[in-house]
Amino acid sequence: MSMSKEPIVIVGTGDFGRALATRLHRFGFKVVLGSRSPSTVEAKVIPQHVELLENKEALQRGNIIIFAVHRQSYEALANEYRDMLKQKIVVDVNNPQTSKKGAQSSGEYLGSLLPESKVVKAFNVISAWALESDSFGGSKQVPLCSNNAEARRIIFQLVRDIGFEPIDRGSLKTAEELESIPFRFFPSWISPVAFSFILLLVITLYEFLRRYVNNGSVNIRQPARLNLNGEFSMFFGIVAFCLLCVLAVCSLPSVINTMSWREWNFAQSGIGHVMIVCAFCHMLTMGTYSMIRRKWTLSSNYRLPSVFYIEIAMGFLVIFLRLLLYTPCLYIPLRKIRHGWERSANGNVKPKGGAELRSYENSYV
Numbered sequence: 568m569s570m571s572k573e574p575i576v577i578v579g580t581g582d583f584g585r586a587l588a589t590r591l592h593r594f595g596f597k598v599v600l601g602s603r604s605p606s607t608v609e610a611k612v613i614p615q616h617v618e619l620l621e622n623k624e625a626l627q628r629g630n631i632i633i634f635a636v637h638r639q640s641y642e643a644l645a646n647e648y649r650d651m652l653k654q655k656i657v658v659d660v661n662n663p664q665t666s667k668k669g670a671q672s673s674g675e676y677l678g679s680l681l682p683e684s685k686v687v688k689a690f691n692v693i694s695a696w697a698l699e700s701d702s703f704g705g706s707k708q709v710p711l712c713s714n715n716a717e718a719r720r721i722i723f724q725l726v727r728d729i730g731f732e733p734i735d736r737g738s739l740k741t742a743e744e745l746e747s748i749p750f751r752f753f754p755s756w757i758s759p760v761a762f763s764f765i766l767l768l769v770i771t772l773y774e775f776l777r778r779y780v781n782n783g784s785v786n787i788r789q790p791a792r793l794n795l796n797g798e799f800s801m802f803f804g805i806v807a808f809c810l811l812c813v814l815a816v817c818s819l820p821s822v823i824n825t826m827s828w829r830e831w832n833f834a835q836s837g838i839g840h841v842m843i844v845c846a847f848c849h850m851l852t853m854g855t856y857s858m859i860r861r862k863w864t865l866s867s868n869y870r871l872p873s874v875f876y877i878e879i880a881m882g883f884l885v886i887f888l889r890l891l892l893y894t895p896c897l898y899i900p901l902r903k904i905r906h907g908w909e910r911s912a913n914g915n916v917k918p919k920g921g922a923e924l925r926s927y928e929n930s931y932v
C-alpha cells in the first residue's frame with residue numbers, strides 16, 4: 568500500500584469523483600474533493616476521511632489534480648484556475664457522450680485549454696461502479712497518455728498503486744483512441760460469430776426440410792432418429808452449451824482484460840440471459856412431451872416430482888424474476904439508482920448531489 572503525503576485533488580463530487588476518492592483512500596492516499604459549493608453537497612454521500620473543500624481551496628492542496636467533471640465544464644474551470652494549475656498534473660477522465668471519429672479528444676481539448684499544465688488522459692475506461700467494487704468484473708487495464716513523460720510516469724504508478732494495470736499509450740494524440748474504447752463492441756468477434764450463427768441456422772433449416780417436410784406439408788411423425796420435439800431440444804441444448812462456453816471464456820482474466828466495460832457487460836448480462844432462456848427451452852421441449860404423455864403425474868415410488876418438473880420450475884422462476892425487474896415500476900427507479908440517483912425520505916428517486924441522468928452511461932451499466 569502506498570502512502571502519499573500530498574493529497575490528490577479530485578474536482579467534482581459526482582459519481583466518478585466520489586468513487587475515485589473512495590478507491591484512492593482505500594489504497595492509502597490522502598484525498599481532497601473539490602466542489603463548486605461544498606455546503607450543498609450532502610455530507611453522507613462524501614466518502615469518510617475525504618476532505619471536501621471549495622474548488623479553489625482544494626486546488627491549492629496538491630499537485631495532482633483529477634478533473635472528474637464533464638467536458639462542458641473544462642472551459643469554465645480552465646479560465647478560472649489556469650494560473651493555479653500551471654506546472655501541475657491535470658488528469659482528464661472524460662468520456663465523450665457519443666463516438667465521433669475525427670472530433671478533438673477531450674484530452675487534447677484540455678491540453679489546449681491548459682498549455683502550461685501537464686495534462687494526462689487516464690481512468691476513462693473504468694466505470695465508477697468498478698472503482699468502488701473489486702468483485703465487479705470488467706477489465707482492470709487502464710491505458711493512459713500524456714505529452715509529458717514525467718507526468719505519465721507518475722500517473723502510471725498511481726494507477727498501479729490503486730490496483731489497476733496501467734498501459735502507457737504515449738502522447739496525448741492517442742487520447743482519441745482511448746476515448747473510443749468504451750464504445751468498442753467486439754470488433755473482431757462480430758464476423759466469426761455471425762458466420763457461425765448463420766451456418767447453424769442454415770444447417771438446421773436444411774435438416775428440418777430434409778426430414779420433416781414432405782410434398783410441401785410438415786410431417787412430424789415421419790420416422791427419424793429423433794422426433795421434432797427432440798430436435799428442438801437438441802438445438803436449444805447445443806446453443807445453450809455453446810453460449811455457456813462463450814461465457815466461461817469471457818470470464819477468464821486474460822480475456823476480460825481485452826474487453827471494454829460495455830463488452831464485458833454484454834457478455835455477462837446479454838449472453839447470460841440468452842443462455843438461460845435457451846437452457847430453459849431445452850428442458851421445456853425435452854421434458855414437456857414425456858410429462859404430457861404421463862399426464863403430469865408424479866411417477867416415482869416416493870411420489871417425488873421428476874427432475875424435469877424441478878428444472879422447468881427453476882428455469883421458469885429465474886426468467887420470471889428477471890422479467891419482473893423489467894416492469895416499468897421496478898426498471899425505471901432501478902435504472903435511476905444505478906445512474907447515481909437515490910431514494911429520498913418521501914420515497915421519490917432523485918439525483919444524488921445534483922447529478923443528472925445521462926444517456927451515455929448506458930455504456931457502463
Ligand SMILES: NC(=O)c1ccc[n+]([C@@H]2O[C@H](COP(=O)([O-])OP(=O)(O)OC[C@H]3O[C@@H](n4cnc5c(N)ncnc54)[C@H](OP(=O)(O)O)[C@@H]3O)[C@@H](O)[C@H]2O)c1
Binds near residue numbers: 583691
Ligand atoms: N460515471 C462513470 O462511471 C464514469 C466513468 C468513466 C469516466 N467518467 C467521466 O467522469 C466525469 C464525471 O462523471 P460523473 O459520472 O461523476 O458525472 P456527475 O455525476 O454528473 O458529476 C459531475 C460533477 O462535476 C461537477 N461540475 C458540474 N458542473 C461543473 C462546472 N461547470 N464546473 C465545475 N464543476 C462542475 C459537479 O460537482 P460539484 O457540484 O460538487 O462542483 C458534479 O457533481 C465525466 O467526464 C465522465 O465522462 C465517468
